[in-house]
Amino acid sequence: MSIDDARDMLRKRITHRIMEVEEVELTAAAGRVCGEDITSPMDSPPHDRSAVDGYAVVAEDTFGASPTNPVELKLVGRIELGADPSFLPEIRRGEAVEVPTGGPIPPGANAVVPLEHARRAGDRVEVYEHVRPLQNISGRGEDYRRGDVVLRRGLLIKPWHIAALASLGFRSLRVLRRPRVAILSTGSELIEPGEEPAPGKVYNCTKPMLKVMLTSHGAEPIDLGAVPDDVKLISERISDGLRRADSVIVTGGTSVGERDLVPEVISKVGEIVAHGLAIRPGKPTGFAISSGKPIFMLSGFPVAALIGFQELVIPALELMLGCRFDPPPRIRGRLTRRIASPPGIRTYARVRVFKSGDGEISIEPLRVTGSGILSTLTRGNGLLVIPEELEGFDEGSEVEVILLSPILEGDEM
16 A cells, blocks of 8 residues: 555544643643644733834924934933833823834834934924834734634644743643553564563564654553563553554564564454555555544564654644644755666655755665664665656756754764
8 A cells, every 4th residue: 555545544534632631830731732723812022012112202292303303302211121001101292102013102103213213402402314103113003903813722832822821821732742652562572671581582672762763743642561472461552552542553473473463453443444565765665444433554674664643643743633734945056866666656865964065965875675773764864755756866867855853964974
């Protein structure tokens, strides 16, 4: 099955949604998903205010002002930041009041002359450039009107959203609870990092990576541990995960070998929708549905698991939360050598993206195969996706790459 068809089926079959909300302190809401429509409780700004440092004036008094024919106004005071607008003196024709950026506009004034367009001389102000009515004034409610929707439910909250809410006086926010995703590692060969190495054993590196990826996408990972290739144990852990979590990820045992038991077990607790995708690496990737919850079958090899997570798990989290995560950054550059791909397969090639001596972006293919070769991710910094309809790209071709980390300089590893 193509990865596009698999994603379409995933979106159609997942019915489980995160509906519970919780209230968190405002700054803790960054990176979370807004749990309700948020409306402004006030006008912002709450009063007319100056957009520049300058002099509040009656705009009509400045008409005709120029460097060779300045208009002279009487300076009658200064407004401080934080002054109560209701106690400001009214400005009359021929008068001016000094006002800082953000300071309230006194009654009678309808414009602000910037400091650089005027000169103070004792209790007089000489204006060298005219201003129009309302020029350099931020009107009451210019940012938000009382009742305006500030944030919509399902929005992924960013730092600037926090600033907007803080400007309106919010101290807390209701957000959707984090999706709980249970992770089970299968394989009799696995040992955990920190354990004493033994012949035939390998460290479980895929699960720590997936847990971090889940956390970075606002989810709460639940570690179901690791089990050997045993049908009963795998079944028990998956069932436990379905009880405790919104989704389950199982790594390893997803292919068609004698010891690849995961599809057999999952078919008994849910309906397998896709198993075996036209991608490289990650062909054994698949997913099933149990009571509307997705169960993902990802490769035990970290690179293939990363691809499966990006292409299936992230869209599932978006669907359950009703949000959209930030798309990964992309950049275009030229291939340093030819790269091939089997027809009908979408290939995710690991590449090194660097800036060459002439300032151009170069893309060096590192590896297409080898889904357990982590050095291609630590030495590289991007993924080149080769579509199914192509058999690769020639040397010098301009291609688009998904950036996993910043662009390297030519001599960086």
